[in-house]
Amino acid sequence: MAARLAVIGCGKMGQAIIGGLRDNPDVDVVAVTTRRQHVAERLATELDVNALTDNRVAVAGADVVLLSVKPQIAKQVLQELGPALEGKLLVSICAGVTTAQLHALAPGASIVRAMPNTPSLIREGMTVLTGGPGATDAQLALCESLFASVGRVAVLEEKHFDVVTALSGSGPAFACVILESLADGGVRMGLPRDVAVELAAQTMQGAARLVLQTGRHPAALKDEVTTPAGCTIAGLLTMEDGRIRSILARTIEEAAKVASGLGQ
Numbered sequence: 001m002a003a004r005l006a007v008i009g010c011g012k013m014g015q016a017i018i019g020g021l022r023d024n025p026d027v028d029v030v031a032v033t034t035r036r037q038h039v040a041e042r043l044a045t046e047l048d049v050n051a052l053t054d055n056r057v058a059v060a061g062a063d064v065v066l067l068s069v070k071p072q073i074a075k076q077v078l079q080e081l082g083p084a085l086e087g088k089l090l091v092s093i094c095a096g097v098t099t100a101q102l103h104a105l106a107p108g109a110s111i112v113r114a115m116p117n118t119p120s121l122i123r124e125g126m127t128v129l130t131g132g133p134g135a136t137d138a139q140l141a142l143c144e145s146l147f148a149s150v151g152r153v154a155v156l157e158e159k160h161f162d163v164v165t166a167l168s169g170s171g172p173a174f175a176c177v178i179l180e181s182l183a184d185g186g187v188r189m190g191l192p193r194d195v196a197v198e199l200a201a202q203t204m205q206g207a208a209r210l211v212l213q214t215g216r217h218p219a220a221l222k223d224e225v226t227t228p229a230g231c232t233i234a235g236l237l238t239m240e241d242g243r244i245r246s247i248l249a250r251t252i253e254e255a256a257k258v259a260s261g262l263g264q
């Protein structure tokens with residue numbers, strides 16, 4: 001039988017996730033909530049779901065509760081729900097909120113923590129999961145199925161969640177800056193903007209898929225397109241002059257440091 005899912009705080013991420021769940025026989029979205037009535041009405045029309053502004057009513061009819069409000073209000077929402085979460089599976093995507101914090105606020109629930117990202121909207125997401133207090137293997141497997149509907153899934157220890165939040169959670173923003181910069185170079189050299197963006201986006205997608213599908217090291221794939229005395233090595237050395245590797249690696253380091261404080 002399909003697990004009955006309620007999405008508490010159906011904003012950008014909540015909508016991205018339920019968009020991918022339509023064909024998943026393991027999960028039935030029974031209710032979503034939002035704070036404002038007019039938003040609930042829009043969601044009901046656009047997503048064809050039971051959209052409410054009362055979290056308790058939504059949770060009452062569910063086996064699985066996906067918490068996707070902003071981290072700062074997670075505590076308040078869980079405190080208001082209180083005993084309504086007893087016996088449910090609570091899946092939180094709130095950045096920086098630990099399974100220990102979730103367990104303290106919802107002691108009667110099984111806890112799974114997840115970190116998805118925005119490409120979930122087009123089923124190209126990357127979600128990392130970790131099982132918390134009370135979570136069974138079957139519940140973790142259900143979560144894997146749920147998030148596999150919107151992309152790839154990995155299960156990791158919770159100690160990695162701050163860096164995961166930085167690398168794959170915030171990562172789409174970093175990738176877009178790189179993509180935009182490559183396109184700017186194309187525009188500088190005379191390409192129309194729309195063509196430059198298409199070329200940059202498809203090239204980044206192609207390179208990323210090549211890494212994932214072949215399992216080969218990115219450095220080996222880079223070497224294959226680097227002809228001696230050619231244009232690629234000229235471009236690569238310019239990137240190195242700009243310390244691009246350490247800038248990008250330190251971007252993840254800094255974002256992970258901030259992520260570690262988000263749930264406080």
Ligand SMILES: NC(=O)c1ccc[n+]([C@@H]2O[C@H](COP(=O)([O-])OP(=O)(O)OC[C@H]3O[C@@H](n4cnc5c(N)ncnc54)[C@H](OP(=O)(O)O)[C@@H]3O)[C@@H](O)[C@H]2O)c1
Nearest residue numbers: 009010011012013034035036068069070071093094095116
């Ligand atoms: N965006 C990302 O890239 C990303 C990636 C990974 C994880 N996350 C995590 O996902 C969570 C949601 O982020 P988001 O970007 O989807 O935020 P968002 O678009 O602002 O969505 C938050 C939703 O929560 C609703 N809400 C606020 N107070 C509520 C309450 N008391 N009861 C029920 N619903 C309430 C809001 O409703 P109204 O619109 O009516 O105010 C809104 O629909 C965050 O915890 C974030 O850390 C985000």
